[in-house]
Amino acid sequence: MKAAPPRSTLTDALPSHTPGIRWPAVVGARDAAVLALLFQMESTQWLSAEALRERQDRQLEALIDHARRHCAFYRERLPKDLARWHDIALLTRADLQTRADAIRASVYPRAHGKTFDMATGGSTAEPVTVRRTALTQLFWQAATLRDHLWHRRDPSATMAIIRQFPQAVDETKPGRWGGVLRSGPAWLLPISTDVETQLRWLQKVDPDILLTYPANLDALLTYMYREGVTLPRLREVRTVSGTVTAALRERCRQDLGVSLTDLYSAQEVGVIALQCPDSGLLHVQSEHVLVEVLDEQGQPCREGEIGQVAVTDLHNFAMPLIRYALRDWAEVGPACSCGRGLPTLRRVVGRTRNMAMNPEGKLFWPVLETRRMLEAIPHLRQYQFEQTAENAITAHLVCAPAPSPEQLRTLQATLEQMLGHAYRWTWQVSDAPLPLSASGKFEEFISSIRDTGTSG
Incomplete structure (x- = not known):
């Protein structure tokens, strides 16, 4: 009996750029640079937190x-002594919008490669444009390859990707997902596609891996549960650009029988943190970003505390982003049991504008459980809650037929139990899908209370 072929490995998937050399691969210069970074990162991840910070400080000085x-913007803003690091004012999206020319460097090292401009609205719908270099993309690619390595992904796997894309895509012709690797096919579908069509497309693609936004995954799971549909080949769900709750992870395990792997990134700075394959904590990618989680006084949060995230891209010399406030909020995690010295975040809890406010004027993070809402209104297709005042929330519901008054009363009671407070509710019901944000994402809870510091 013929033995089964061995499972593909990452090294098997490396393309050789030298004629006549098939194995081991002799890769091209750019791929070699990515692999050289990964080689170093495989060592530095085991350094202590103190040793990692010492090396970051070395790069920060440069x-x-x-x-x-x-950079005219930084000429008087930055102290020469790193001991005064916390005196540096945070860089804001408003700064990037109004003073971009002064933040961009008049010159930068030619060896960092060509520059390109990255425009993003983020989840705050405040568009900014950041200039990056070919060098910064090498770090992004190395971190992505590290993610594949940590989670032992089969390079030959089929991946389905449902998200926003900068250009039009052909969902009938796959690309590749492996970066420097010769990978299996990557099928692409725009996030603007309705959920029913997404599911039909997924059944046709039959992926091993699904990558999408958390809110879209929640909608997919709801529809799949209602229709009794599964994806038999699926091995892993990957999420980006959104808040992953414990409830969503549990739904993946129960409904799909697979784990959920999250990745925290931002277009302005690249990959910020990867999910640990052992503990599930998010490991900050200290080799190319310095991440701070700050309290209301601007001081570092301790383990278990939630604060706003400020990030410094250590290698962008074309447009330095130093102590850039992403308007994300995260919880500081503990030292990881895996032994890696990379700092951890227990969770990214959301964007500033996704915070709720109780009737007494205090901010908190709303936790909404889809299944409990479906118990109140079984034909609920989509929802979004907008807080318009301290004691008022407008609920945008998509369902047909329209819910009865009794169902709305039941939903209100369920929502107030989840939020922990009573509100004045306004119901807006439609059978048309709710619009996406300017960044192509969907937020289930937004605040439009202007005096809370949230963004519009």
Whole structure:
């Protein structure tokens, strides 16, 4: 009996760029640079937190010296002494919108490669444009490859990706998902596609891996549960650009029988944190970003505390982002049991504008459980809640037929139990899908209370 072929490995998937050499692969210069970074990262991840910070400070000194000399915005803003690091004012999206020319460097090292501009609205719908270099993309690629390595993904796997894309895609012709690797097919579908069509497409693609936004995954799971549909080949669900709750992870396990792997990134700075394959915590990618979680006084949060995230891209010399406030909020995690010294976040809890406010004026994070809402209104297709005042929330519901008064009363009681407070409710019911944000994402809870510091 013929033995089964061995499972593909990451090294098997490396393309050789040298004629006549098939194995081991002799890769091209750019791929070699990515692999060289990954080789170092495989070592540095085991350093202590103190050793990692010492190396970050070494790079910070070079970045700050460059920014002071070549960026008008930073000339007087940055101290020469890193001991005064926390005195540096946070860089805001408003700064990027109004002072981009002064933040961009007049010159940068030619060896960092060509520049390109990355435009993003984020979840805050406040568009900014950041100039990045070919070098910064190498770190993004290395972190992505590390993610594949940590989670032992089969390079030959089929991946289905449902998200926003910068250009039009052909959902009938796959690309590749492996970066420097020769990977299996990557089938692409725009996030604007309705959920029913998404599911039909997924059944046709029959992926091993699904990558999408958490809110879209929640909608898919709801529809699949209602229709009794499964994806038999699915091995893993990957999420980006959104808040992953414990309830969503549990739904993946129960409804799909697979784990959920999250990745925390931002277009402005690349990959920020990867999910640990052992503990599930999010490991900050200290080799290319310095991440701070700050309390209301601007001081570092301790383990278990939630604060706003500020990130410094250690290698962007074309447009240095130093202590950039992403308007994300995260919980500081503990030292990880896996032994890696990379700092951890227990969770990214949301964007500033996704915070709820109780009737007494205090902010908190709303936790909404889809299944409990479906118990109140079984034909609920989509929902979004907008807080318009301290004591008022407008509920945008998509369902047909329209819910009865009794169902709305039941839903209100369920929502107030989940939120922990009573509100004045306004119901807006439609059978048309709710619009996406400017960034192509969907937020289930938004605040439009202007005086809370949230964004519109």
